[in-house]
Amino acid sequence: MTESLSATEPALAATSAYLVESLPELWFGLVVATFGVYLLLDGFDFGVGVLFAEADETDRRQFLAAFGPLWKANEVWLVLFGTVLFAGFPAAYAAILGRYYLAVFALLLALGLRGLGSKFRGERDDERWVRFWDRCFVVGSAAAPFLLGAFAASWALGEPSVIAVVPLLAGAATVALVTALGAAFLCVKLESPIRDRLVRRGRAATAGYVALGTVTLVASVIRYPALRSEIQSVPMGGLCIGTIACAGIAVAAATGNRYRWFAVATAGLAVAFAAFIGVLLYPAIDPATGTTIADAVAAPLSLNLTTGFAVVFLPLIGSYFVVLYSLFDDPASDSGQYQHG
Secondary structure (H helix, E strand, C coil), X not given: CHHHHHHHHHHHHHHHCCCCCCHHHHHHHXXXXXXXXXXXXXXXXXXXXXXXXXXXXXXXXXXXXXXXXXXHHHCHHHHHHHHHHHHHCHHHHHHXXXXXXXXXXXXXXXXXXXHHHHHHCCCCCCHHHHHHHHHHHHHHHHHHHHHHHHHHHHHHHCCCCCCCHHHHHHHHHHHHHHHHHHHHHHHHHCCCCHHHHHHHHHHHHHHHHHHHHHHHHHHHXXXXXXXXXXXXXXXXXXXXXXXXXXXXXXXXXXXXXXHHHHHHHHHHHHHHHHHHHHHHHCCEEECCCCEEHHHHCCCHHHHHHHHHHHHHHHHHHHHHHHHHHHHCCCCCCCCCCCCCC
């Protein structure tokens, strides 16, 4: 009997304890990381769509050629963000998506509108047809990051609705951020006189993001006094300094025609944005209900098994994106022959 009990001890341990004590916190970090990667990669897609509004037909064909091979793959990270949140914190997933259901549904509609616009514009040569779908593409590209930023801010601040001052400010700041990302990406991918115009738009968007981000933080301190200590904490101060530094590097690099550094610096802004969300959330996973990471984390057996799958598949997904971006690293053709398929 003693030997039988001894044999079952490892199995019981696997169901009652996590593989490592900090596994719930690691999954929280993974949730924030997947959100950040999505904001970064699909962010430049959104930015291309926003800049699409003031481009002529020749430039628009080049824009589509530049990001066409990449943008559908980038949306994998939105699915991955939802999957990681569900796998690690199922109760929080249900509560968060239930609370912000309309905002999430509107985000999905905006993503669909963007996809339809880029697909259908080339199906007919009629000018009114093309103009209509171009507008759909621009509206979807601007609305999606606005809703994403408003959702993220509402979630992190515990605001029950995205229709509030601070989330709306965060949404506007996110639109400015993705515009800077899109301008930097196009500067890297295109070799044409349009770069001068993109540099101007990128610098203005970078400055706008810093300004709107500052206003958002100030409004958060005023609107949410309970969060004042967190907003004024050392990590938040470091992120603010890092954001200003990345913005300065981005503007200087764009002015000096160092386009890859421009892209790297604007990517740093997106990473800092995600880090802001993580710092505001921790140690909660759903501040609106006061639910902490420990309260909402999945049971040990479930999380341990899911961690095994994550260890295998996340490196594969990351490797796929490394290969994808390496294959399409060259500048896009000025002919703009690529069409979404």
